[in-house]
Amino acid sequence: MLREIQVKEITKNIREMCIEANYDLSKDMKDRLLEAKEKEESPIGKKILGDLQENLKIAKEDQIPICQDTGMAVVFLKVGQDVHFVGGNLTDAINEGVKEGYTEGYLRKSVVSDPIERINTKDNTPAIIHTEIVEGDKVEITAAPKGFGSENMSRVFMLKPADGIEGVKNAILTAVKDAGPNACPPMVVGVGVGGTFEKAAEMAKEALARNTEIVPEKEWVRNLESEMLEKINKLGIGPAGLGGRVTALSVNVETYATHIAGLPVAINICCHVNRHTSRTI
Numbered sequence: 001m002l003r004e005i006q007v008k009e010i011t012k013n014i015r016e017m018c019i020e021a022n023y024d025l026s027k028d029m030k031d032r033l034l035e036a037k038e039k040e041e042s043p044i045g046k047k048i049l050g051d052l053q054e055n056l057k058i059a060k061e062d063q064i065p066i067c068q069d070t071g072m073a074v075v076f077l078k079v080g081q082d083v084h085f086v087g088g089n090l091t092d093a094i095n096e097g098v099k100e101g102y103t104e105g106y107l108r109k110s111v112v113s114d115p116i117e118r119i120n121t122k123d124n125t126p127a128i129i130h131t132e133i134v135e136g137d138k139v140e141i142t143a144a145p146k147g148f149g150s151e152n153m154s155r156v157f158m159l160k161p162a163d164g165i166e167g168v169k170n171a172i173l174t175a176v177k178d179a180g181p182n183a184c185p186p187m188v189v190g191v192g193v194g195g196t197f198e199k200a201a202e203m204a205k206e207a208l209a210r211n212t213e214i215v216p217e218k219e220w221v222r223n224l225e226s227e228m229l230e231k232i233n234k235l236g237i238g239p240a241g242l243g244g245r246v247t248a249l250s251v252n253v254e255t256y257a258t259h260i261a262g263l264p265v266a267i268n269i270c271c272h273v274n275r276h277t278s279r280t281i
Contacts, residue, residue, distance in 0.1 A: 003137040004086050007093035014097025017143035019105035021275040022070045024060045028212045032249040045244030067273045070107040071145030073098045073127040080136035099123040144209045144276040150269045153179035159263040172228050175267035181241020184271035186249045192266040195256040203254040204268035209276035212250040225251045
């Protein structure tokens, strides 16, 4: 049965989610930071992790941004095929929500309208929007504001099939090593394996929004995540890049079918301010 949803409901939720994601980290990310402080042996690393936790506490209590870079708004939508949006254009409604959220939440406006002319849009629009049609009559929204200190450290590798799993591992480690302190560690490493050039990158971005407590179904993916987290944390980059045991809080891998001639691998890195929040309408 067809279900109508007013696009103003999308605007309202996006507005609230942009503010929520920038003021308070998800529980799983807070838990990873607590674990990181317990594991860290470096005195300076332990202090930095303690300062990060104090920063989170202040941001939530005072309702201010966790980080001064409040990111470019990335929105993932899973739209039930029985949903019909009414009252306006969906894309416009999403961008209106971003505009209102970043204005009312006093969040930094960091988006320029053209990559070369670089004129600030002054309301953090437009957002980056990914839409997937699924079964049902509901809409699942994930808002994931992405800061660019870590975004700039992300990579795409177009490997050959013969490179195999070892090639994937090498690509991940290469991206993290090259990022070093510039990704504001401790970081979360989102990885997309398979698909095409753009699909791998989209999966890597979406992987960052996956709850770190969710265990992948595929055994090789579970093993890859575990091994990469261990190896990354042996690099010695540490919190804020000042050395230590904890360079990454989590490695999240997503996969998709691909062509017989290719093995795309994308690595999207995020600092500890791995902001994301989800709602279902």
